Amino acid sequence: MNKQFAVIGLGQLGSSISIELTNMGCEVLAIDIDLDKVNDYADVVTQAVQADSTDEKVLLALGIRNFDHVIVAIGRNIQASILTTLLLKEAGVKEIWAKAQNDYHEKILKKLGADKIIRPEVEIGFRIAHLATANKILDYIELSKDYSIIEIEVTDRLIGKSIMEIDVRANYGCNVIAIRRDRSVVVRNIGELKLKHGDVLLIIGKSEDLERFEKQGV
Ligand code: ADP
Numbered sequence: 001m002n003k004q005f006a007v008i009g010l011g012q013l014g015s016s017i018s019i020e021l022t023n024m025g026c027e028v029l030a031i032d033i034d035l036d037k038v039n040d041y042a043d044v045v046t047q048a049v050q051a052d053s054t055d056e057k058v059l060l061a062l063g064i065r066n067f068d069h070v071i072v073a074i075g076r077n078i079q080a081s082i083l084t085t086l087l088l089k090e091a092g093v094k095e096i097w098a099k100a101q102n103d104y105h106e107k108i109l110k111k112l113g114a115d116k117i118i119r120p121e122v123e124i125g126f127r128i129a130h131l132a133t134a135n136k137i138l139d140y141i142e143l144s145k146d147y148s149i150i151e152i153e154v155t156d157r158l159i160g161k162s163i164m165e166i167d168v169r170a171n172y173g174c175n176v177i178a179i180r181r182d183r184s185v186v187v188r189n190i191g192e193l194k195l196k197h198g199d200v201l202l203i204i205g206k207s208e209d210l211e212r213f214e215k216q217g218v
């Protein structure tokens with residue numbers, strides 16, 4: 001059975017999460033206190049309900065504890081976000097992700113036991129700064145303080161060569177984990193594959209090594 005999600009708050013973040021999860025085939029219960037928002041998404045998600053998520057009885061009546069994963073996408077109303085997260089935790093929801101508006105909000109949500117804190121502006125800002133300075137990099141995913149994954153398009157220098165010949169591991173300390181070619185992703189036996197124009201390398205490594213590869217390797 002597909003994973004069941006509940007998304008609380010249909011602002012910009014909550015609505016885009018709900019739409020994407022639905023597109024991916026997940027079941028999505030979307031909750032918002034604002035009836036207009038609920039009506040806007042009624043035909044999009046599995047079920048859209050008008051409810052106040054700070055009302056414990058309402059949450060329990062919606063069977064919130066049966067959902068695998070609940071995302072609290074209420075930002076501006078910090079009090080509602082905190083109370084909702086607390087009620088979800090008390091109800092025993094296993095995976096709770098919550099959006100934080102600022103550092104204090106983040107601290108409280110962590111203390112309450114939210115499993116992941118979402119800081120959209122901070123996360124996007126970080127990625128945009130990296131994308132803006134690294135002109136060859138198509139995408140950038142930070143895994144931890146030290147490690148990242150980058151997507152980088154092969155340049156003329158690399159076309160016709162194989163990953164083994166370039167030896168990214170020995171020369172730059174990074175690992176090519178996959179190659180995106182024509183809409184598919186090749187993950188097996190990529191070492192011998194001769195690189196073609198338009199291929200995109202997915203590389204994992206320490207940020208400084210990835211930067212070195214970007215500057216000198218492609
Ligand atoms: P964004 O920045 O992602 O648009 P907002 O904080 O502006 O986030 O929007 C959050 C949404 O959460 C709004 O649609 C709002 O109606 C909804 N919301 C706020 N408080 C509650 C609540 N107590 N119960 C359910 N939904 C709520």
